[in-house]
Amino acid sequence: MSLRKRALIIGAGEAGSMVVKQLIQSNEAEFYPIGFVDDDHKKQKLEVSGFPVLGRRTDIPNIVKKYDISTIIVAIPSAPKSQIKEIVHICKQTKAHIQILPRLQDLIHGRISVKEIRGVDVKDLLGRDMVKHRIDQLNNYLQDRVVLVTGAGGSIGSELAYQVAQCDPKMVLLLGHGENSIQKTETKLNESMPRVTTVSLIVDIQDQMLIDDVFNRFRPEVVFHAAAHKHVPLMEKNEVAAIKNNVFGTKIVAEAADRYEVKRFVFISTDKAVNPVNIMGMTKRLGELLIQQLAAKSSTKFSIVRFGNVLESRGSVVPIFKRQIAMGGPVTVTHPDMVRYFMTIPEAVQLVLEAGSLSSGGEIFVLNMGEPVKIVDLAKTLIRLSGYEPDYDIKIEYTGIRPGEKLSESLFYNDERSIPSKHPDISIASTMSINxxxxxxxxxxxxxxxxxxxxxxxxxxxxxxxxxxxxxx
CATH class of the missing domain: 1.10.12 (Lyase 2-enoyl-coa Hydratase; Chain  A, domain 2)
Incomplete structure (x- = not known):
């Protein structure tokens, strides 16, 4: 025991009890339990699995100090993320390292194992609780369909392909320009869902002849268009590439969908398309206008889904901050007042699929992104979750706003009003008249x-x- 870290277990329920038993029985466990914290007044001053319930969550700072706790293990796998966020906030007032047991849906067959204990991740604090897919609704337009995902090697595209594959499609077409990323997506699908037929297509969306060939050969019935150049500062330096890909590449794919009578087409847009100040945002806004124009005259149900930043996507701040922290800092933030909307990749994609099922044609669906997050607060949270103190162990440096950046983004134009949809986390932006x-x-x-x-x-x-x-x- 002397070599093990003294651990406080949050949650004196079934999961917490099982964690304690495994910690005691395992010779390889690095933690030794000292006691529990639980908000249930009936459990106060009782023993669970031979260890005392030392108090409630508000008592955590005093308990950590009194019992010289080095590690706090959050063992409430059924807790909503809002509750986890509150608990972690209290735990961060101590110097103890915070660990967490994955949520129930992440544990195979509901089995609890100390091997599954991991560090708290920023996704635990910023993501909303995932709502279950409305299976009947999604199956109505994805089951037994040929589904094309463009940009299937990217962060959003690969997750789209993965979640589509769970809806029993006839075939998933993985289209992208980068062979390595497409192969990675294909490998993941083949390993996790071998019964689903996948076809990898190395195609540039700007190549009209190859795009036509894809639509002619495979006759996709549903298209998710996620292919785009998204890196804001890079596109400031490569305007022509951004326009060719994000505008005319989108035009080629969307017009092919119209010609080949695709049933549904979902265009992935961004909050940067609202009052755009950068090339990327401007090209995505033109993409929105293209889709709306086609929707006005096509039998295909064209729709747009607009949302903000996704955590841990390529080029996002989270992996950059993690890399900087691992190198010992500094962590670079462009401006102390910079704020962004954030959402995890799986929940964004889940809502994209839901929005596609709601479309009757021409809508701009806007995902509920929650409250905007200050980038500097996100940096401080990641530093603390890594076991360091901001500006003491890891320095934060401000580098200035990069070309094409705004301090904050919006999800609606001033002339757009938010209209509720049938889904609580999806709104519809009222359309603007277009010439x-x-x-x-x-x-x-x-x-x-x-x-x-x-x-x-x-x-x-x-x-x-x-x-x-x-x-x-």
């Missing part, structure tokens, strides 16, 4: 001007967005 004739003319001029890389594309994109949009309808 589609003028929009087509502007797109043709933009396509011609791409041949002249010296053009002022920033002002051109802004002018198109402002000129073709007017008041809400």
């Amino acid at each position: 589609y004739t003028q929009f087509q003319r502007e797109l043709k001029k933009l396509e011609v001007s791409l041949k002249n890389s010296s053009d002022d594309f920033r002002n051109t994109l802004l002018r198109i967005i402002q000129n073709v949009s007017s008041t809400r309808v």
Whole structure:
């Protein structure tokens, strides 16, 4: 026992009791239980599995100090994330290292094992509780269907392919430009769901001939268009690449969906498309306008899903912060007042699938992202979860706002109002009237001007967005 870390167990229920028993019985366990904390007044001053209930969650700081606790293990796998967030907030007032038992749905067959104890992750604190898929609703448009996912090697695209595969589709088409990332997605699906037929397609969405061939050969019935250049500062330096991919690549895929009479088409958009100040946001806004234009005349049910940042996606701040912390700092934050909306990748994709089932054509669905998070607070949380103290062990440095960045993002234009949908976490942005004739003319001029890389594309994109949009309808 002397070599083991003194542990306080949060939760004197079945999971906590099983953790204690395994800690005692295992010769390899690095923790030794000292006692429990539980808010149930009936358990106060009782013993559970031979160890005392020392108090409630509000007593954690005093208990840690009194009993020289080095590790706190949160053993409430059925607790909602809001409760976990409150408990971790109290635990962070101590110097004890915080560990957590995965939630029930993450434990195979509900078995509790000390081997599953892990460090608290930022997803535990920022993500909402996952709601169960409305299976009947999703199966109505995904089961026994050929489903195409573009950008299937990316963070969102790969998760889309994974969740679609769980809905018993006839076939999942994994389309992307990067062979390694597509192969990684295919391998994951083949290993986890071998009965699902997958086809990997190495195709650039800007290649109209190859895109036509995909639609002609496989006749997809549902398309999730996640392929895009998303890195904001990088696209500031590569305007032409962003326009060709995010605007005209989207145009090629969406028009093919219309020609081949796809049943549903879901375009993945971003909060950066709202009042855009960067090239990436402007191109995604043009993508939204393209989809709305097609929706007005097509038998395909085109829809748009708009949401903010996703945790741990490629290029997001979370993996960057983790890497900086592992190197001993400093952790770099652009501005102390920078705020963003955050959502975990699985919950964002789950709501994208739900939104697709709700579409009757032409909607901009907006996901409920919760409250915006200050980036510096996120950095401090990650530093503390790594066992360090911000600005003492790991320094935070402010580097200044990068090209194309705003201090905060919005999910709606001022002229858009939020309309409730049938899903509590999905709203619909009221549509704005668009001059589609003028929009087509502007797109043709933009396509011609791409041949002249010296053009002022920033002002051109802004002018198109402002000129073709007017008041809400």
